[in-house]
Amino acid sequence: MKVLSPSRAAILLAISAALYCSTQTFAQTTKAVDGTGTQSQGAESAATAKIRLTRKNAAYWEVTFNNPPFNIVGPAEVRDLVKILDEIEADRKVKVVVFDSALPDYFMAHYDLLKPLTDSTEMTPGPTGMHPVPDFMVRLSRLKAVTIVSIRGRASGIGSELALAADMRFASREKALISQFEVGAGFAPGGGPMARLPRLVGRGRALEILIGADEFNGELAERYGYVNRALPDAELDGFVDALATRIASFDRQTIVDTKNLVDLASLPSDAESQTGWDTFLTSVQRPGAQARVKALIEKGLGQSGEIESHLNQSTAEFKE
Amino acid sequence: MKVLSPSRAAILLAISAALYCSTQTFAQTTKAVDGTGTQSQGAESAATAKIRLTRKNAAYWEVTFNNPPFNIVGPAEVRDLVKILDEIEADRKVKVVVFDSALPDYFMAHYDLLKPLTDSTEMTPGPTGMHPVPDFMVRLSRLKAVTIVSIRGRASGIGSELALAADMRFASREKALISQFEVGAGFAPGGGPMARLPRLVGRGRALEILIGADEFNGELAERYGYVNRALPDAELDGFVDALATRIASFDRQTIVDTKNLVDLASLPSDAESQTGWDTFLTSVQRPGAQARVKALIEKGLGQSGEIESHLNQSTAEFKE
């Protein structure tokens, strides 16, 4: 298999940067994007509102996504996530962190494709030396604290990737819809699912999820092993809270020791995450991706609930 | 664990070839095999009839096994499969290939054990340097095109192995019966399932499938992760066609990039496939295998629907 080395990717990126001007959006679209009704406003000033960290007690924290209408994540939200990650890493008492959403229909729609690509590519690398998106994902997996994701509503793209990078995933049987839509939009996912899904659900189901690029409801996600379990929606919050409370009652160092050994047996290498990110960056800048993303943005991607709730259908309607 | 190096296997094979004359069948049987009603006639002249390649459109191809009564695969059919593989590899537009059967009761019974073993061992190695059977399997897994196997009826031995080497597997809930019967017949499977099944379904279920050597219906195959999903028989064809059509609408290079990274995380090495083939070759020539295969051929293996549809029971009836 031919994979891009980081240096090769950097060269490609430099060429891409020369070809695509610095204000390039993810897709050059003829439609004006005024930002109204999008996820992109006020990112810097309202971090705590968009991604809310609650310390339920010293050992049990909760991170709630509250960025209506779709909990879309772009460069600003990645910075917010990294700040919260820094806090979790630095704390000596936290044992368990639950990630959930304040929006009933969206856990996290996907990455923000309306912003210029350079807003993403020019971000300062994280402590692992990688771009903040893969850096966040690998650091999330290696936290000393246990992370539990509670999925209600749609989780696609980076929403699915965040869930996969966390330790455990529980889904609403009736209301969760999980997917990696990216291949349908013409580019490879960047947050690590090619590394994580085959190890979690096996090669066959991973390829179906990634290349079929369709939605999985809670029940099917459980059958595939995409989530630990799907629970009746009315029981999901109580189940996750009880599990987190239980773990928070245990000895912290024992949790750390046990997780370290599970990581040894199960985590992909950082190099594999870097390769995934490089592949995303290269693919998203190809004309094929540009045309598909442009078509999706023209239909209302990131702006209209209509397309967001039928993204799996919209991706298959593109005519080459 | 002691595994055979290729060179050691070659020596063993040479010794075996000296011990067993060049017209040795897989099992030396006292029963005359006249070929009537078997899979073995006309392989060279009717390749397109026995294994049919249909280009539904430039991006979506279908390979249909139509070799009644059991879709048994022997050296001639392997050559046909390799030719089709060559075509898929060489094409620059195909994105997805569906493998299915024209026979309602058999996806693919198993490898042809009536032919002389030397017909198989003397085949010219493929581009990977391996025998055409393991060569086909590893090249099938690495195709740029996505491969989807639709299983209705029995898939055993090489039928199961082909399904496992493909990217995704869907089964008829009512009519699929999947198995690796080989251990029951006294020899180790040769097409890679010891490498693939543990990575797909975990060690415990892999050992049960391989060493229990019994049949798994669609529902149980799904529960075990042996197939992606079992669908009601009436929905299977429509589901697979819709998925293939969907994938065929996506960007080809994006599919390739994504699959490459999944392969990196999930495919066994070629060396592991070679070792599996060597183990098969050594085991099938031992007296234990010869006696068991002979007993099965005398009962009608490869010739009678009665034994083919009760192969899992017949293997357990042998008295040492």
Place this chain on the structure above:
Amino acid sequence: MKVLSPSRAAILLAISAALYCSTQTFAQTTKAVDGTGTQSQGAESAATAKIRLTRKNAAYWEVTFNNPPFNIVGPAEVRDLVKILDEIEADRKVKVVVFDSALPDYFMAHYDLLKPLTDSTEMTPGPTGMHPVPDFMVRLSRLKAVTIVSIRGRASGIGSELALAADMRFASREKALISQFEVGAGFAPGGGPMARLPRLVGRGRALEILIGADEFNGELAERYGYVNRALPDAELDGFVDALATRIASFDRQTIVDTKNLVDLASLPSDAESQTGWDTFLTSVQRPGAQARVKALIEKGLGQSGEIESHLNQSTAEFKE
């Protein structure tokens, strides 16, 4: 990830041995443990009664745990298990070994925490050079004979670990309750589940089992892949016996060859098992573990059916 090298672990253990006197129990408890009603008496003299080896025929053996009331395993029972393992290893005809319990409510409760820790740490290493517990586990996995575990009642700690180290696991749908309770008791499991569970059930479910440290009934254990299958209690014994009888009818060398290749694709290294054992030893001697185990022993751990049947609740009641 920081893991202990064997030599570093030996130093730590030596320090621990100096800090904790040679008669240290697993937890220094103020409650007198008189042994009445516990698992610990008569270990040396009644080995065949506590762990019973039955040769059903030359090819099919059965190992039955019969150490009421809980089938607790301590140093003496580990020695008994190793003797049986030696017999299985030395025999040239045995093809399949079933492990089950004569007690309706317990397959195997957990390791004996009432004995002095030095009774365990001073045991002579096994042929792998490891302590007899990890030595037993890795040798169990590599037996030429196929091993099948039939789980009825509770299997926790070393009971779960023995099941995971065996080749296949079947559970009573109504009566099996499987768990790794250790993290709840303040120490990391020592018999290899951090190495085995992620490979068997994926990282997310492995972390839930290990760090949630709660019980899984037969049905959920099957859904997670923790066991091969859960069967109605009335069918469990017949199913396991039929599978073992079937395997016993097959060619022994073919079983060995096939299992060897599955092992190559699926078994963790001995180094990983050693690291798991070192982590257990270090963690169980920390004050956090000592306090939790002491509290559990005071409630009746290893002595009272009341706490043994609510161990998953008791572990979460500890106040730091």
